[in-house]
Amino acid sequence: AAGVIQSPRHLIKEKRETATLKCYPIPRHDTVYWYQQGPGQDPQFLISFYEKMQSDKGSIPDRFSAQQFSDYHSELNMSSLELGDSALYFCASRTTLAGGPLDDTGELFFGEGSRLTVL
Amino acid sequence: AQTVTQSQPEMSVQEAETVTLSCTYDTSESDYYLFWYKQPPSRQMILVIRQEAYKQQNATENRFSVNFQKAAKSFSLKISDSQLGDAAMYFCACWAGGSEKLVFGKGTKLTVNP
Numbered sequence: 582a583a584g585v586i587q588s589p590r591h592l593i594k595e596k597r598e599t600a601t602l603k604c605y606p607i608p609r610h611d612t613v614y615w616y617q618q619g620p621g622q623d624p625q626f627l628i629s630f631y632e633k634m635q636s637d638k639g640s641i642p643d644r645f646s647a648q649q650f651s652d653y654h655s656e657l658n659m660s661s662l663e664l665g666d667s668a669l670y671f672c673a674s675r676t677t678l679a680g681g682p683l684d685d686t687g688e689l690f691f692g693e694g695s696r697l698t699v700l
Numbered sequence: 701a702q703t704v705t706q707s708q709p710e711m712s713v714q715e716a717e718t719v720t721l722s723c724t725y726d727t728s729e730s731d732y733y734l735f736w737y738k739q740p741p742s743r744q745m746i747l748v749i750r751q752e753a754y755k756q757q758n759a760t761e762n763r764f765s766v767n768f769q770k771a772a773k774s775f776s777l778k779i780s781d782s783q784l785g786d787a788a789m790y791f792c793a794c795w796a797g798g799s800e801k802l803v804f805g806k807g808t809k810l811t812v813n814p
Contacts, residue, residue: 614801623791623804624745637801669743673802688735689795689802691745 583607585692587672593698594662602657602695606674612636613655614689615647616671624671630655631677662699669694702727702794706805713782714813720767721777721808723792731797734768734775739807740788748790751775779810787812 586605594600606613612631616624617640626639630649641647644662649655659666673689703726713719725734736748751759751768759766763783767776779786792805 618743623806626801626803629801637799639801671745673745688733688747688750691737693742693744696743 585672585674585690587670587692587695589695590693591696591698593700595700596662596664598662598699599658599660600662600697601659602670602672602697604655604657604672604674604692606653606655606672607676607690610674610676610690611653612675612677613649613653614673614675615641615655615657616673618669618671618694619665620668622668627657659697662697664699667697667699669696701799702729702732702796702803704792704794704803704805706792706808708808709806710809710811712811712813713779715784716781718778718780719782719810721779721790721792721810723775723777723805725773725775725792725794727773727794727796727798729796729798733795734766735793735795735802736764736766736775736777737791737793737804738786738788739791745791749777782812784812784814786810 588603614629615627618624627641629637633649645659647657671694672692705724732753734751738746738748749761749764763780765778789807791807795802
């Protein structure tokens, strides 16, 4: 079965550079979430999109931006990178187009993550 | 917004024995779901088990089962017949209908001793 695809899997950048992470959700999933997991930390919610519109925003720095495109893939853009941005970035997707509330399990399907290292 | 608390940063168990990981949560929503995710060293986030809040019966998946105490807002994970491959970080998480996002606890690192 198709899963959530993230690219690149690994990325190394210098301070003050820019990075872009991509996420391709499971086909027919209409909602995408971005999470940031620092070393030894729990995943922190950054931002989510539903039907190409931002649906919620968490602890995302102003230096970061994201969008969801017409094919439902999403990109997380990070500028002026700092050492503290080094983390594993997860994308997750889900569908809200199930048969109804009882079919909406709330389950998120996670990609394998993109590991960003800022030197 | 919901909160999730895991009070055990680390746990250890002998191979073939049983271990229980604790989790408490808080949400004002009546429509919510609870999850346990496993994160091995590869860092892939793997769903272990899911519990719908409206279901009274505790979820089970092979060697994994939960003890869902809705009134106490408790959601513990029991791993029976522990295997070396069970060693990982385990995150408890809550998805609530109002917030429409998944919130994680701080995680419990499980070590399985041979």
